[in-house]
Amino acid sequence: MEISDVGGEPAAGAGRNGQSGVLFAMCLSLVLVVASVSALNLALPNLAVELGATNSALTWIADGYTVALAALVLPLGALGDRIGRRKVLIAGNLVFGTAAVFAAYSPTTSDLIVSRVVMGIGAAMIMPGTLSTITAVFPPEKKDRGVAIWSGFAAAGAIIGMLVAGGLLERFSWTSIFWASSATAVVCAVAAWALAPETRSSERQRFDYGGSVTTAVAIGALVYGIVEGNESGWTRPEVVAAFAVAVLGLAAYVPMGLRTRHPLLDPRLFKLRGFRAGTLAILTQFMAVFGFFFVGLQFLQLILSYSPLKSAIALVPVAAVVLPTSVLTPRLAERLGVRTVMPAGLLCLAGGMFWLTMLHVDSGYLVFLGALVLAGVGIGLTSSTGTSAIVESLGPDSQGVASAMNDTTREVGSAVGIALMGSVFSSHYRSALPADVSRLPAQAAAAVHHSAAAGLEAASRLGVHGAPLAAAVRGAFMSGFTTAMGVIAAILAAAALVCAFTAPRRSTSDAAPLGEQSGEPSADAIESSFAPKR
Template structure:
């Protein structure tokens, strides 16, 4: 006989550990596929003749699909069951990876990456929302901390796997591995995780889903195209216009319907609003730093792709313990000072990294890297907790999706912003080095540090001075990007100090496990009580 029981009645402590393992495995699958593809692109360019624009979209088709669809997929998980949607997502993800492995043209590979992004959008909200629905309040913060630790380190693990495979095999192996890992994630979730859902079974907001998808997808598309082609290019302007129309339409529609996809009035809640802003800023500076920091290891220190990824592992080493400790610290002193301190620590890490020079060693790099990792980990867990604690457990799919949208927006903005600051700093500094070079050669050197070092390498002994000039200009660009990261991090910290939740807000969100008090205060149209999320098909 099929029964319906609350999560706390059904799931034992031992089984909760299995749930945490399965959800973190699925999380690493999604996050690692964002970063791991970047190491593959040079091999893809040679193997299938992809252009620079096509390479950009092989990487970014995944990000756009994930950002555009994660919010409606989170709501769909609340409606149909989070595990159900997550399992379907692993199938879609694996199918896309399999098509990518067999692709012989750039266009097919772009489509495959978009399909993988769709699968990722189906997987990602279910990972966090299942954890928050399954774990009781006294264990939830630590579980979210572990999830956040894997969210931070997952990007590095993805690059590490890709780098290791590329040492022995072709780029195809990375897509085969992604498909295989999707299969493992499917089995783990099917065996270990319960299927939680919103017991209210409210009608899915299709109009809101379409409008939010157009708005968020258009915004990410516009940012990507703007950083590649210029902010006034037709594609970039078109993306921003679609974003404006979609987001304004979503807000107007959501204020009129009884059960919106996401009620805009939720952003009145201090925890929800500042948590979303904090996650956006964190991933803005994190992905922007990965862009320029990885190049320092590759071009200045001369590491291989695999060794460069290994050199970033100290972030993963500090992420897990700090992410686990952060919830206890936030419970003692409050969410606001912990998030703000984490962002200030990120700024300190960037200040240390900005001291790097052409002759700096890895040990100079790793000190700033470690401080940066502590800051990100310290801020990430309380910010995520602030978001998910603002909504009732029945709506954890949407809460998790908001967290994921914040991540993706921050990542896209960070790569565009810090990447642009780096490029401007490099181009300005390289001018004196290119004086006296033939115009065609100078143009190549100005294009990127990698191209400049390639030219220097072809000049033999006469290229030593050019190589030093390129590396010096790289350091100038790196410094410009890091200073930008310092300013953004400090502005984020100041915003959290100003608008972050008070201690009373921290506790109010969990007075009723089904409906936080602050959530009920956001709008008189939101119900103030309801049954806890249920596990369907559980034996009594």
């Protein structure tokens, strides 16, 4: 069965098992994509030791996937709108699963990074179709709940992935994560084929090749500049060139988007309060969440000496708080207003990150848990209101664009968050190491500087003489960890302040048209400006 987004309202009840079947199939693929961002973080200490990965290589292993996903999710979302979202989603699962097999066989960090990039391409084919299929199938009165459940799984999927990865790492090597990912991708493809209808936009638009290239180049160059700037130096020619390319890519896209009749993403959409505020909220939320996972899981393993599985279980409270909060958030937003709930969520998340700056080497799990609970409330509030604000800013024929923009914002936030917090952590970790580390044997000194995991491994091989080195590595780790948390807490607080002034007072679904609220153009007016002139 095929559904086109026509008539001003989404079609309802499609799919072989109705809306519940569609929701299950889409959330299953969603969890696969999100889990693959976080699951490998549990294996980073193993990769540092087994493959000799440096901090920079570890960042690229984590970020190669998210950069490809962030750079390509908009054009591939538009492709799904044209040729069929389910078709692209199923193909994406097959690409993802095949790349995961190659990742399992990777003998070097370079091979693993390439495989992760291809997995990210597959994920970019999957991700847009999950939300846009839900919004196309669910009727208006049920759409908010469908989006809220999708948002909850988008946030909790990271924890689900880490639980599975932790269980696998208890008995198998890091390659088991990729074998499990490949098998799950096949299951997701079958579920989408069996339970979801084919949906596509009713409008036939020319594909925006220029917009696709400029956005992909800008995102990739930005993340490259952040990672390599920290590793090689911010004034290196290749780093300066990367930032210049990112700026030029963005600068080129804006006039191209304004002149193109059917742009990949109309720059004028940022004049809409809900679209603008939702984008900022989702961007900063995912910067915080996945930047935290990148560094926080190493805290649990290297400082608290938790196993991979125990580390994943230690983060379960986040999911336990996020899911019910996400479901309740639409009611809170209806009662208190989006302008109240969205900044409150960002402030709760900022408070959780700031709480983590007070940790030290001897801090136990209970202090860490308090920060998790507060952050979980913030994630649930922010994710649901941010996603709804973006989706409800656009008409039913533009749900593919809304979904892709929501996904792009998430993945750009994830990529930048991992790059930024990984860079801040690495810089402060190295600067906090004592000077006498350089007097160690050359191989041991290099290991200590490359990563905390390798440093602790080197210390363990020194026997009783390694205790001072282990203490120094742990102290340096905490310096990098708390600084990274402080940076992201400040960014979240600033975003909360901006959203408090710019977010719409209430959901656009039951509010007056945006243009009537604030003198801004309505979504329909923006869309109609690109309609063929008769």
